[in-house]
Amino acid sequence: MRTRILMMLVGVLLAGSAAPAAAEPLSQVFKRVNNAVVVVRTTQKQMAAGPERQLVSMPGLGSGVLISADGKVMTASHVVQIADDITVEFLNGELIPAKVVSSEPTADVALLQLARLPANAVFATLGDSEKVEVGEEVFIIGAPLGLTHTLTVGHISAHRNQNTVYSGISRSDFFQTDAAINPGNSGGPMFNMQGQIVGIVSHMLSKSGGFEGMGFVVTSDMARRILLERSPFWSGIHGYMLIGELARVFNLPQPAGLLVQGVASKSFAEQIGLRPGTLRAIIEGEALIIGGDILLEVQGIPIMESKKSTKVIREELSHLRSGAEIKVTILRDGKKQELSTRIP
Structure with a gap:
């Protein structure tokens, strides 16, 4: 009996001394x-x-x-x-x-x-952002203010659904974080403590211009769905949606249009002949670059105030194959024109 009790005590002591595997240090x-x-x-x-x-x-x-x-x-x-x-x-x-x-x-x-991989390239793994909970510790690596490979650490403050943070980025789910984000961090990864990517840094909200503890990061699941699970598309356009009073100021023949602010070289927008604005102006409190084309239709699909047309247009264009024709209707110098090109 005494031997049995001693064996039980030894078992309890051994079980109590077995510590869980230590987490990998952040460093x-x-x-x-x-x-x-x-x-x-x-x-x-x-x-x-x-x-x-x-x-x-x-x-x-x-x-x-x-x-x-x-x-x-x-x-x-x-x-x-x-x-x-x-x-x-x-x-x-x-x-x-x-x-x-x-x-x-x-x-x-x-x-x-x-264009090529560097020697001894290392790539990171996309994690499952659905499993990330508010309160979890995370870290961000990026180039804030040009200071490359800077580490900042914080927590997930909230999970923000689409259309709840910033109207210009209406299609993304965000993590809100208190990990410091500054200009230059944009596009950098946010990692969980296992070293998996759980988000891509987007922007911060600030009244002072500096970080105030409210950074927003696109969830890795959203980035995966948009960039890896759909047909790729890049327009090369920076545009501003004209609706309501602004649509009337620009004399649009329809309720909405996309004012072309900028066009990237070697993009679809340049290939088809879209012209960006040439004059800075403030209209209805909005800082705009005016004088460029205004997109009215793409593939016969009109630009609409609800922004649903933008999604439909993107899906339409992403499924076109080499040699297919793309047509857009624009307002240029007050007159409607049609431009077209073929996908290389």
């Missing part, structure tokens, strides 16, 4: 995934300040993350949507040209294709 997780994080350097045409009304080439900077062995990089749409040239910089300083494969401005996610 080690950072080292493991940091090589997959990149700096996205761009040049794009912008209106010069002053009365000259000239387009000048301006540099831009964001972040991104290598997600596959064939050279795919995820970033934010607003970093590359109208970029004329894109160069991706890796941790070792190696610079590799890239091009846009797919970009969705209404969700603020984009996919790049590298």
Whole structure:
């Protein structure tokens, strides 16, 4: 009996001493995934300040993350949507040209294709953002204010559904986080503590211009669905939706249209002949670049106030094959015109 009791006590003590496996330290997780994080350097045409009304080439900077062995990089749409040239910089300083494969401005996610892979490339894994809960610790790696491969740590503050954060990015699910986000972080990855990508940095809300604890990150599941599970499409247009009073100010022949603000080189928009604006103006409190074309229809589908037409148009164009004709109707100099091109 005494022997049996001693054996039970030993079993209890041994069970109590068996500690769970220690979590990997953040410093080690950072080292493991940091090589997959990149700096996205761009040049794009912008209106010069002053009365000259000239387009000048301006540099831009964001972040991104290598997600596959064939050279795919995820970033934010607003970093590359109208970029004329894109160069991706890796941790070792190696610079590799890239091009846009797919970009969705209404969700603020984009996919790049590298011209080649760097030696000993490391890519990160997309995690399941559905399993991420409010309160979980996360970390972000990016290039805030140009300071490359900067680590910031925080928590998931909330999960925001579509159409609840920012009207210009209406099609995305977001994580709200208190991990510091600043200009240059856009497009960078947010990781869970296992080193899986659970989001792509989009933007912050701030009254001061600096970080105030409210950053917004597109969930990895949303990025996956839009960029990897749908046919790719990149318009190369930066536009502003004209509705209501603005539609009347611009004398649109219909309730809504898309004012072309910028056009990327080598894009569908340039190929078909769309012209961007040339004059800065503030109308109804909105800072706009006016004088460019206004899109009225694409493939016979009118631009509508509800923005549902944008989704329908994107789906229509993404399924077209090489040689197919694309037609758009525009308002140029007060007159309706039709432009067309064929997909290469």
